[in-house]
Amino acid sequence: MAVFIIGKRFDELGDLFFAFEQNPLDNYFIKYEIFALLKQNSSLLKESDIQRMVEWIENQKFEYLKGNELDDEELSLYKINIKKEWLFALLETNDNKIVEIYSNYFKLSPAPLAHPGYTFWMDKDQAVITAIENLNFTLLKISGIIDKSNSFFVSGEKSRSRDKIDFSNSIREDVSANPDKYLTDVMDLLELNPTFQYSLLMGLFGVAQNRDDFPWEEVLLYIDALLKRLDEQAVSDNDTRNLESALSAALNIMELSLGSRNISAENAQAVNKILTYFLLSERHFSSPKINDRIISTYNSIDFKLYSLWFLWFFRVHHLDLLSDDQKEEVKLEISQYFENCRNLNAFHFSFGRFLPNFFSKEPAFVENLISKIDGCSDDRWIDFMEGYLFFGSNLYSGTYELLKRNGLYLKALNHSFEDDTVENRKIAHISLVFLEGEEPLSCDDSLMKSILDSNNIRYFGEVIKFIGRKQNLRLVEEHFDNFRELFLTITQKVETCQDVELKKKHLGLLGGWIILFHDLDNETFEYFKTIAQYLHLQHKTTTFLNHLITFASTHPNETSQLLKIALKSDPSNTFYDIEKMLDLIDALKVSLESDILILSVIFL
Numbered sequence: 282m283a284v285f286i287i288g289k290r291f292d293e294l295g296d297l298f299f300a301f302e303q304n305p306l307d308n309y310f311i312k313y314e315i316f317a318l319l320k321q322n323s324s325l326l327k328e329s330d331i332q333r334m335v336e337w338i339e340n341q342k343f344e345y346l347k348g349n350e351l352d353d354e355e356l357s358l359y360k361i362n363i364k365k366e367w368l369f370a371l372l373e374t375n376d377n378k379i380v381e382i383y384s385n386y387f388k389l390s391p392a393p394l395a396h397p398g399y400t401f402w403m404d405k406d407q408a409v410i411t412a413i414e415n416l417n418f419t420l421l422k423i424s425g426i427i428d429k430s431n432s433f434f435v436s437g438e439k440s441r442s443r444d445k446i447d448f449s450n451s452i453r454e455d456v457s458a459n460p461d462k463y464l465t466d467v468m469d470l471l472e473l474n475p476t477f478q479y480s481l482l483m484g485l486f487g488v489a490q491n492r493d494d495f496p497w498e499e500v501l502l503y504i505d506a507l508l509k510r511l512d513e514q515a516v517s518d519n520d521t522r523n524l525e526s527a528l529s530a531a532l533n534i535m536e537l538s539l540g541s542r543n544i545s546a547e548n549a550q551a552v553n554k555i556l557t558y559f560l561l562s563e564r565h566f567s568s569p570k571i572n573d574r575i576i577s578t579y580n581s582i583d584f585k586l587y588s589l590w591f592l593w594f595f596r597v598h599h600l601d602l603l604s605d606d607q608k609e610e611v612k613l614e615i616s617q618y619f620e621n622c623r624n625l626n627a628f629h630f631s632f633g634r635f636l637p638n639f640f641s642k643e644p645a646f647v648e649n650l651i652s653k654i655d656g657c658s659d660d661r662w663i664d665f666m667e668g669y670l671f672f673g674s675n676l677y678s679g680t681y682e683l684l685k686r687n688g689l690y691l692k693a694l695n696h697s698f699e700d701d702t703v704e705n706r707k708i709a710h711i712s713l714v715f716l717e718g719e720e721p722l723s724c725d726d727s728l729m730k731s732i733l734d735s736n737n738i739r740y741f742g743e744v745i746k747f748i749g750r751k752q753n754l755r756l757v758e759e760h761f762d763n764f765r766e767l768f769l770t771i772t773q774k775v776e777t778c779q780d781v782e783l784k785k786k787h788l789g790l791l792g793g794w795i796i797l798f799h800d801l802d803n804e805t806f807e808y809f810k811t812i813a814q815y816l817h818l819q820h821k822t823t824t825f826l827n828h829l830i831t832f833a834s835t836h837p838n839e840t841s842q843l844l845k846i847a848l849k850s851d852p853s854n855t856f857y858d859i860e861k862m863l864d865l866i867d868a869l870k871v872s873l874e875s876d877i878l879i880l881s882v883i884f885l
Contacts (some may be wrong), residue, residue, distance in 0.1 A: 291322040294821065299330050303447050304337045306367060307344065319370040324701045327750070331376050338367045338382075353733050361390045372576055373702040375674050387580070388483065388533060417457040423462065423469055426452070430474035449480035456484025464496055467503045475511055475523035483804050501551035504531045508555065512564070525566050525582055531555075539589075539596045549597045556568035556590050560614075572619070575630075575671060575700045583627035593634045598642050612646050619650050629654075629661045633668025637677045644679070651687045651877045666693050670706040676713055690728055694735065707884075708732070708743035716751065718760035722767060733770055738778055741771055742787055749793035749821075756797055765805065768794055772808045788812050789819030795828045801836045806843075817851035823858050830865045837872035840865075 288603060289300050298305070298318065303316055319334070328332070343360060368383035418426055430448065456463050463470065463485070473481060482504075489495045508531060511524040535555065538548040568581035578584050594611055597603050603611070618628055632639070640647045654662050655797055669680075683688050693707045711728045714720055720727040732740045772791060780786040792812050798805065816822040825847060832840045844865065 286316060291318065291325060299333050299531075303438040304340060304342070306337050307342050308321050309402045314722065315463065316366065316370050319367070320373075323371050323373040324705050325746070326371075326374055328376075331371070331374055331379065334367070334371060335378060335382070339522040358390060361386050365390060369576070372579075373700070375671060375702055375706075379676075388486070388530075392422065406737070411693050418451055419459065423466070427469075427472045427474075428454075428502065430477050431472075436634065445476065448479055452477055452480045453484040453487075456481060457487050460485075460488040461494070464499070468506070470503065471507060475514065475527070478507060478511070479525065479526035479530050482527060482534060486530060486534050486537065489534060489543075493542075495543070496553070497543060497545075497548050501538065501548065501555070504534065505551065505555050505558075507531075509558065512559075512562075521566065528559075528566070529582055529585065532582070532589055536592065539593060544600065546595055546602050549562070549593065549602055552589075552593055553597075556586070556593065559586060560618075573700075575667060575703070578627055578630050579671075581627055584631050586635065587628050587631040588656065589636055591631060591638070595635070595638050595642060612643065616646075616650065625661050626664050629664035630668035630671075631668075634672040636665075636669050637675075640677075640680050640683060648683065649690070651683060654687075654689075662689065662692065663698070667698060667703050668705075670698075670703045670710075673701065673706055673710065676710050681710060681714060685726075685728065691731060692730065694731055694740075705743050706749075708740055710745050712744050712747045716748065716754065716756070716760070716764070718763060722770070723763075729767065733767075733774065736774065738775070738780070738783060741775055742783075742790070744771065745775075745787055745790045745794075748797075749790055751797070752875065764797060769804065769808060772812070776811065785815045785818055789815035789817070789821055792816040792819070792821035792825045795825055798828075799831065801832050801839055806836070806839045809843055810846060813846040814850045816847055822847055822851055823861075826865060827858060827861045830861075830868050833865060833868035834872050837869050841869050842871075 291298075305311070306314075341360075341363070343363075346356065346359070365383065365386045368379055368386065371379045372383060421429075430452075446643070463481070470481060483499060489497075489500070508524070508528060511527055515521040515524045535552045537543060538552060566582040566586075568577045568583070594615075598608065615632075619632070636647070654665055666684075669684070681690075690707065690711065694711075698704045698707075710719075711732060715727075715729040720729055722730050722733070724730070729744075732744060768791075772788070775784055775787045775791070778787070788811065792809075792815070795809065801809070813825065816825050826844065829840050831843060843863075
């Protein structure tokens with residue numbers, strides 16, 4: 282019940298969750314409540330919260346598994362999937378560490394999450410499969426392994442899923458333990474049954490990560506031949522599962538071949554050849570069955586395919602491996618996809634993700650594309666902006682100005698995105714630019730002014746939370762008046778909110794803004810008098826009172842009044858630092874020059 286309440290009132294109580302001394306993820310019976318808390322509030326997590334979550338996820342004890350009947354492999358896979366679930370709940374943080382760890386676990390267990398967060402559910406009955414004897418391929422030659430792989434399907438035994446899992450794991454383990462056996466005559470592996478090509482490629486991927494003398498040329502040739510063969514089979518029998526799984530693993534290997542340690546002109550050319558084959562065919566691959574549309578797109582093969590294409594372009598562009606004519610050819614292909622692509626969603630989402638990279642390499646080219654997307658009658662601009670904002674944890678002035686100039690930020694403000702990370706990030710970008718002093722409210726094209734004019738209380742809340750988190754920000758003098766105007770305006774608008782509880786919540790959060798004030802004028806003081814009544818509702822009493830000492834010597838009467846309001850409004854007196862408050866009272870005593878006077882001002 283406590284976790285449920287914290288999840289529903291995370292703005293106020295989130296710190297209590299991360300104050301747990303023991304790892305809450307070890308309590309299997311509150312798994313669903315914790316998963317819901319994280320999924321619903323992940324966009325609000327601070328960097329320290331994310332770091333704590335990573336520690337908890339990676340250090341689970343799994344004591345509830347003691348006495349289970351799982352073998353080592355099954356136990357390892359179970360733990361991977363549990364960790365993957367927690368990371369899935371945190372993907373909306375868009376934190377690079379979370380995405381990286383989730384991707385690593387997804388490679389180890391690529392199966393989609395069927396019931397994330399749940400501890401119990403009911404499915405249709407499944408036949409119980411008895412595992413075959415443990416497999417050991419160490420003494421087998423490649424020809425023997427190939428024969429065994431094909432024997433699974435000669436007698437119609439397609440239901441032996443447990444056996445196939447064991448076989449797949451054994452291949453991956455043997456590739457890792459005996460890589461030279463597989464790399465000596467890699468083209469022979471084309472005869473391995475297509476069902477097990479994914480495990481083979483993932484084994485090779487693991488070898489490539491840790492080996493400096495990896496035979497990239499031979500492996501990329503193998504991937505090219507394998508994928509074309511699987512594609513031809515998929516077209517004939519209308520079954521793309523083997524192709525999709527092999528392509529997913531192959532894309533990981535190809536991306537690694539373009540890394541700074543491995544890239545060469547030969548690798549780049551081989552990767553381009555493979556990508557071009559699928560890009561020209563415009564094959565559309567299935568996406569994971571995940572309710573969250575953005576996460577489903579992010580984990581789709583289409584998205585990975587387009588992303589690798591763009592990554593290839595940036596790498597060869599940076600290393601000057603393309604002639605000017607070749608660069609123009611690639612840009613022409615991208616333009617054609619931009620205007621007419623069968624899978625608009627994944628393509629534009631991926632392009633949005635890499636917009637800052639594109640703009641840094643080819644600004645004129647990108648400017649031309651963006652000018653086209655704004656005029657489109659369909660929703661491709663939504664996919665594009667979702668990709669840009671979802672991955673836009675860092676804001677670059679060039680891309681911001683480009684999108685603002687073409688009306689896309691304003692268009693985004695007038696659209697309600699389904700994903701909370703995307704919704705919040707558009708407000709964060711505008712707020713950050715405002716704090717830099719680039720768009721004062723006096724400017725007609727100020728996007729912060731557009732937010733205020735919208736009278737959207739949700740937007741106000743995001744502005745308040747974003748700026749409230751900038752506790753280390755020091756506004757330069759020429760920007761302070763602009764910030765003060767925003768404070769007065771947004772406070773006025775929040776006070777008129779019809780939803781009383783929401784009004785109190787936002788006013789309480791505004792108390793955190795006091796840290797950006799270095800002085801108290803009469804008008805600001807009057808607004809803080811209202812705000813001080815609601816600090817305790819949002820855990821802002823400590824921040825507010827700690828900063829009041831800044832004004833104790835210059836505005837002792839006003840400071841003491843604010844202290845009095847804050848303390849009277851919090852009868853439980855639980856949300857402030859007593860030692861800091863005593864320091865504040867000492868400072869006021871000096872200014873007011875009387876113990877009796879200070880006590881009467883505060884407590885009477």
